[in-house]
Amino acid sequence: MAEPNTDLPGDRLLAYLALSPSIAILILLVAVPMVTVFAMSMQHISLGELSGPFVGLRNFERVLADPAFLNALGNTFVWVFGSVAIEMALGLGIALLLNIDFRMRGIARAVILTPYLIPTVVAVLTWHYMFNDIIGVLNYLLMAVGLISQPLLWLNSTSMAMFSVILVGVWKFFPFVVIALMGILQAIPQEQYEAADIDGASALQKFWRITLPHIMPVFLLTALLRTIWTFHKFDIIYLMTGGGPIDATTTLPVLVYQQGFVDFALGRAAATAIITFAILGVLLAVYLHLMKRAEARQ
Amino acid sequence: MALVEVKQITKKFGAYSAISNVSLTAQDGKFLILLGPSGCGKTTLLRMIAGLELPTYGDIVIGGKVATRLHPKDRNIAMVFQNYALYPHLTIYENVAFPLRVRGFSGDIDKKVKWATSLVGIEHLLERKPRQMSGGERQRTALARSLVRDPSVFLLDEPLSNLDAKLRHSAREELRQFQERIGVTSIYVTHDQVEAMGLGDRICVMQGGVVRQLGTPEEIYLNPADTFVASFIGSPPMNLISDEGRTIGFRPEMFLPESAFDPSEALYRTEFTVQRIEYLGGDRILYGMVGASLPSSKAIARLPATIGTLPEVGTTAKFAMRLSDIRYFDGEGKAVEQSRRHEARLVVNG
Numbered sequence: 001m002a003e004p005n006t007d008l009p010g011d012r013l014l015a016y017l018a019l020s021p022s023i024a025i026l027i028l029l030v031a032v033p034m035v036t037v038f039a040m041s042m043q044h045i046s047l048g049e050l051s052g053p054f055v056g057l058r059n060f061e062r063v064l065a066d067p068a069f070l071n072a073l074g075n076t077f078v079w080v081f082g083s084v085a086i087e088m089a090l091g092l093g094i095a096l097l098l099n100i101d102f103r104m105r106g107i108a109r110a111v112i113l114t115p116y117l118i119p120t121v122v123a124v125l126t127w128h129y130m131f132n133d134i135i136g137v138l139n140y141l142l143m144a145v146g147l148i149s150q151p152l153l154w155l156n157s158t159s160m161a162m163f164s165v166i167l168v169g170v171w172k173f174f175p176f177v178v179i180a181l182m183g184i185l186q187a188i189p190q191e192q193y194e195a196a197d198i199d200g201a202s203a204l205q206k207f208w209r210i211t212l213p214h215i216m217p218v219f220l221l222t223a224l225l226r227t228i229w230t231f232h233k234f235d236i237i238y239l240m241t242g243g244g245p246i247d248a249t250t251t252l253p254v255l256v257y258q259q260g261f262v263d264f265a266l267g268r269a270a271a272t273a274i275i276t277f278a279i280l281g282v283l284l285a286v287y288l289h290l291m292k293r294a295e296a297r298q
Numbered sequence: 299m300a301l302v303e304v305k306q307i308t309k310k311f312g313a314y315s316a317i318s319n320v321s322l323t324a325q326d327g328k329f330l331i332l333l334g335p336s337g338c339g340k341t342t343l344l345r346m347i348a349g350l351e352l353p354t355y356g357d358i359v360i361g362g363k364v365a366t367r368l369h370p371k372d373r374n375i376a377m378v379f380q381n382y383a384l385y386p387h388l389t390i391y392e393n394v395a396f397p398l399r400v401r402g403f404s405g406d407i408d409k410k411v412k413w414a415t416s417l418v419g420i421e422h423l424l425e426r427k428p429r430q431m432s433g434g435e436r437q438r439t440a441l442a443r444s445l446v447r448d449p450s451v452f453l454l455d456e457p458l459s460n461l462d463a464k465l466r467h468s469a470r471e472e473l474r475q476f477q478e479r480i481g482v483t484s485i486y487v488t489h490d491q492v493e494a495m496g497l498g499d500r501i502c503v504m505q506g507g508v509v510r511q512l513g514t515p516e517e518i519y520l521n522p523a524d525t526f527v528a529s530f531i532g533s534p535p536m537n538l539i540s541d542e543g544r545t546i547g548f549r550p551e552m553f554l555p556e557s558a559f560d561p562s563e564a565l566y567r568t569e570f571t572v573q574r575i576e577y578l579g580g581d582r583i584l585y586g587m588v589g590a591s592l593p594s595s596k597a598i599a600r601l602p603a604t605i606g607t608l609p610e611v612g613t614t615a616k617f618a619m620r621l622s623d624i625r626y627f628d629g630e631g632k633a634v635e636q637s638r639r640h641e642a643r644l645v646v647n648g
Contacts, residue, residue: 189383191379195379197349197370198376199443214387
């Protein structure tokens with residue numbers, strides 16, 4: 001059989017030339033730091049140094065045996081699943097509401113999206129003021145309507161701090177879920193609902209039999225994407241509580257920061273980062289698998 | 299089984315009237331076609347009968363009961379959508395069973411599903427999902443789903459338009475046989491006049507939100523109520539020639555070389571200059587200009603293959619038509635009634 005005609009002479013060269021800037025940037029910004037961190041995780045690095053003697057897996061042993069690590073791992077799961085569960089439920093509810101045709105819907109949509117557009121630092125500092133035990137508006141309002149009788153220690157009690165941080169995270173990121181789900185909701189053919197109306201289906205039956213199966217692939221992918229992003233979220237927690245009080249909100253990324261830039265144990269920090277990366281790697285593999293399946297279904 | 303009456307229905311979307319004061323009756327067990335170009339209001343009318351739209355004015359009466367404000371599920375109608383609106387996540391079996399399940403049907407669902415699917419010949423595909431089926435099979439599934447709960451009225455919104463031409467022909471035939479067998483009042487929306495002529499007991503021709511004519515396919519073809527119906531039905535459409543404030547109409551297949559007629563017949567004779575000839579196998583379409591006694595204007599003649607000798611392109615030949623085949627329309631395009639035809643004919647001959 002003859003060679004099929006695929007490319008003209010020089011096409012390949014041009015392709016590599018066109019790709020090379022992107023490849024260079026990726027190597028510089030992704031591959032080099034990753035290899036460096038991996039190397040660091042197996043060295044004993046003293047204060048002020050960037051490398052040191054090779055110690056094999058000792059850093060990993062020490063990290064895994066450290067109660068601070070297990071605490072951070074537990075906190076991370078509470079933070080991730082708490083945030084994502086509430087974000088998804090709230091996002092779905094609001095997306096369904098915004099999918100109904102009503103006056104001012106355009107304005108309502110824009111308003112809902114604003115938390116996502118506000119810079120994290122601005123949002124966190126504002127929430128910080130609102131959470132303040134003494135001068136904060138949240139305690140004032142809740143006491144004014146009589147829901148609580150004394151001020152809550154939103155950020156300063158070990159039992160409440162995680163809840164407060166999740167609250168801010170949810171507030172900041174549920175609009176993302178709304179955007180993603182609104183897109184797929186609008187793609188459901190209207191005739192399906194009309195056919196169901198004629199067939200005699202109730203609103204709940206229509207939701208279960210039409211809406212939910214239609215949005216499920218996007219819903220799952222969004223949940224997983226939010227899980228991955230929430231997992232390595234650093235700025236909200238660090239700016240709100242610094243990981244405290246004590247270590248109540250120390251998640252794995254916060255722990256990496258503390259080990260690296262407070263304790264200056266770069267080797268251990270690198271080992272913790274690698275473990276975090278491995279967990280994320282598993283989540284990413286699941287995400288890519290689901291994505292491929294969703295594409296195959298199209 | 300039920301009579302469907304549309305009583306003085308008007309539908310406005312804002313300031314725009316999609317339907318203006320339409321009244322018609324779909325007879326019990328018969329096939330009524332709503333035919334018209336896009337935007338004529340035929341689908342809107344069907345959706346109002348289904349209960350998916352509320353008429354601005356007027357009433358819908360189904361089986362003697364005012365249904366104008368009834369929820370679609372309480373009208374005992376079934377509807378087949380243009381793109382079938384099958385539920386993509388359910389199997390064919392579950393799609394067909396859906397209307398029974400959501401209504402809490404107490405009888406044997408399995409038996410009903412098998413009955414409905416065997417009526418349309420898809421009983422061997424029950425485990426498939428809609429996306430694994432061909433267009434024709436999906437269309438049958440939609441039919442089975444709509445008939446599974448014994449509706450008294452069938453509404454069909456261009457159900458054949460997503461099929462390819464060959465399949466559409468056989469599906470049309472099946473649909474007609476199927477409707478006759480189950481004898482359900484059916485209202486069918488289409489923009490395809492061939493479909494309308496082939497399927498309908500009666501055809502309602504709509505345009506601009508009003509009914510232009512309601513009648514049997516023969517009535518509509520032979521005696522169009524106005525110039526719109528005359529030019530919308532028939533392929534190629536009726537020749538319409540304006541002459542002194544009125545319009546003369548004749549079908550291309552009635553307009554033949556003079557030699558094709560018996561000389562003793564009452565003929566209207568004229569001249570036809572042929573500009574182009576199109577071969578369609580069985581027929582030939584001649585495009586040209588009429589002249590002589592008629593005002594010079596474009597016309598089309600459709601000659602069956604049985605007429606051997608054709609005039610050559612560029613020549614003028616003697617053509618004729620039977621006086622009885624000529625239709626007359628007044629200045630507003632309305633057909634001139636039988637009693638006044640004689641008078642009009644005299645004017646033409648004079």
